[in-house]
Amino acid sequence: MMRRRYITIxxxxxxxxxxxxxxxxxxxxxxxxxxxxxxxxxxxxxxxNYKPNFNATGLVKRSTHNIGxxxxxxxxxxxxxxxxxxxxxxxxxxxNLILFLTNDSPEVEIKIVEDLSVSSLDGILACVSAxxxxxxxxxxxxxxxxxxxxxDRVADNITASKVMQDDYNGAFAAVQHLIDCGxxxxxxxxxxxxxxxxxxxxxxxxxxxxxxNLTIDPSLIIHSGFSQADGISDISLLxxxxxxxxxxxxxxxxxxxxxxxxxxxxxxxxIGKEIGVIGFTNDPICEIISPTLSTVxxxxxxxxxxxxxxxxxxxxxxxxxxxxxxLSAELIVRxxxxxx
Numbered sequence: 001m002m003r004r005r006y007i008t009i010x011x012x013x014x015x016x017x018x019x020x021x022x023x024x025x026x027x028x029x030x031x032x033x034x035x036x037x038x039x040x041x042x043x044x045x046x047x048x049n050y051k052p053n054f055n056a057t058g059l060v061k062r063s064t065h066n067i068g069x070x071x072x073x074x075x076x077x078x079x080x081x082x083x084x085x086x087x088x089x090x091x092x093x094x095x096n097l098i099l100f101l102t103n104d105s106p107e108v109e110i111k112i113v114e115d116l117s118v119s120s121l122d123g124i125l126a127c128v129s130a131x132x133x134x135x136x137x138x139x140x141x142x143x144x145x146x147x148x149x150x151x152d153r154v155a156d157n158i159t160a161s162k163v164m165q166d167d168y169n170g171a172f173a174a175v176q177h178l179i180d181c182g183x184x185x186x187x188x189x190x191x192x193x194x195x196x197x198x199x200x201x202x203x204x205x206x207x208x209x210x211x212x213n214l215t216i217d218p219s220l221i222i223h224s225g226f227s228q229a230d231g232i233s234d235i236s237l238l239x240x241x242x243x244x245x246x247x248x249x250x251x252x253x254x255x256x257x258x259x260x261x262x263x264x265x266x267x268x269x270x271i272g273k274e275i276g277v278i279g280f281t282n283d284p285i286c287e288i289i290s291p292t293l294s295t296v297x298x299x300x301x302x303x304x305x306x307x308x309x310x311x312x313x314x315x316x317x318x319x320x321x322x323x324x325x326x327l328s329a330e331l332i333v334r335x336x337x338x339x340x
Contacts, residue, residue, distance in 0.1 A: 007050045009144060015044050020143045028145060028318045063122055065095050067311065070112060070126040072104040072153075072226075076255065077283040078300050079127070082151065085304020086125060093312055095122070104225065106131050113137040116146075123147035123311045128155050130192035147314035151307040156196040161314065163307040163325045167197050170296040170329035171204025174250050174278045177294070179212050181337050183248035183276050187220040189234035189260060190252040198223070201252055201280065220246055231259020239267070247275055248337075254279035254286055257293050261336065276337040280329075291335030299327045 009023045016023070018037070026033045026041035044050075067090055071079050083097070090097055098121070102109040106129045114137055116124075126138065126148060135155040142148050142160060154162040178186050188205045191198040202221070209216050219241050224230040231251060239245060249264075251257035257279030261271055269275050271291050279286065282297035306325055313320050 007048045009050075011048055012041060012044050012050060015048065016040060020140075024143045024145055030319045063315075064120055066098055066121050067095050067308070068098050068100060068116065068121045068124045070100045070102060070109065070124060070128075072102050072127060072129065074099065074101065077285075078152075078253075078281050078298065081300035082127075082304040082307075085301040085306075086308040087304075089305050089308035089312070095312070102129055104129050110137045113141060116141065118144060118146045121146065122315045123149070125307050125311055126150050126155075127152045128195075129153075130194045130198075131155075132194045145318075147311055149307050149311040149314065151303055153195050153197050159322050161310045161322045161324070163303050163310065164197070164327070165298045165303065165329050166326050167200035167329075168204040168207075170280060170298075170331075171201040171250070172208045173204075173329070173331045174280065174294075174296050175205050175208035176212075177331055177333065178248045178250065178276055178278060178337060179208065179214070181248075181276060181339055183337075183339075184214060185217075185220070185244065185246045186214070186248040186250060187222070187238055187246035188250045188252070189222045189224070189231060189238070189256050191223065191226055193223050198252065205250055226253055226255060228255045228259040228262075231256030232263045233259075235260050235263035245275070249275060249277045251277065251279045254281040254283040254293060254295055257295065257336075258285060258289055261289060261291075261293065271336050272338045273340075276339070278337055282330075282332055286332075286334065291338075294334045294337040295332050297330040297332050299329065302327055 010020055013020045013023045022033065023041050026038040029038065069086060073079055087097060100112045102112065109129050118141060124146060135158055138148060138155055138158055149161045151163045154164060175186060188202065190202055206216050222234040222237055224234055249260045251260055257277055260277050264271060264275055271277055279293050279295040282295050286293040286295050310323060
């Protein structure tokens with residue numbers, strides 16, 4: 001026996017020749033939809049026998065006290081610390097967390113979001129993979145009325161609350177530190193081009209070079225993933241395509257910075273004295289590796305707490321306006337950028 005096909009807000013939008021977002025807002029009776037449009041939407045919903053999802057419209061109030069958290073991984077320091085912050089706020093307000101792991105795969109992320117049982121969740125916290133700005137899967141659940149807050153890696157083209165560290169100024173501080181230490185030919189091993197985080201850290205890197213009258217050399221900018229293995233392969237690529245080696249490396253995160261250190265050691269290069277290395281995160285491994293890794297500390301715990309607090313506001317008030325929150329990062333100097 002075939003499953004019954006339920007009417008969705010897309011069907012209502014198509015019947016009225018209006019946007020899905022307008023239907024969603026009309027069903028939730030938000031301030032920016034006039035009464036005439038709302039009446040048309042309600043009439044068509046009744047005519048089509050539309051049955052609202054409890055989380056989708058707010059016409060029926062019910063809380064599952066479950067929050068979904070979509071993250072690339074849980075095995076690294078940053079994300080485990082973010083989850084700790086999220087968990088603290090969620091627990092204090094009687095909410096449970098349901099984790100969804102994407103393994104940094106856009107395809108896995110899309111399937112997770114498309115398969116979500118939105119009636120079993122009150123909201124979503126999401127750290128996205130790189131999608132070439134194609135986040136239609138998130139737009140669909142937001143238009144269906146499910147609150148979504150993005151953190152760390154955010155969907156730039158979606159109107160929703162976002163919580164980030166100060167990627168631009170953190171990157172600028174990292175590169176300015178390298179320049180102050182006397183490094184001049186500074187490479188940047190970074191993440192996928194389409195992520196806003198990558199773009200902001202690249203902009204901070206380039207600005208620091210510009211104001212110090214240093215050349216921006218495209219051959220010194222390598223885009224790849226975020227893993228330690230990516231850091232190792234980035235170093236191989238840097239040396240393969242440059243006759244003049246860089247004298248410093250700014251890594252988009254500490255895992256790539258660690259990979260860079262390991263790869264440079266394999267080449268018998270002295271870290272700091274010959275080539276400086278700085279990362280971004282402040283993973284505890286920075287103090288274990290030798291030499292210790294200079295970095296920019298991200299406020300991961302606060303990002304988790306702030307993200308969850310914002311999501312709870314959206315859950316409790318359908319018309320709560322989207323907010324962008326940027327938390328400051330801190331430069332931490334260690335041995336990997338010491339030339340003496």
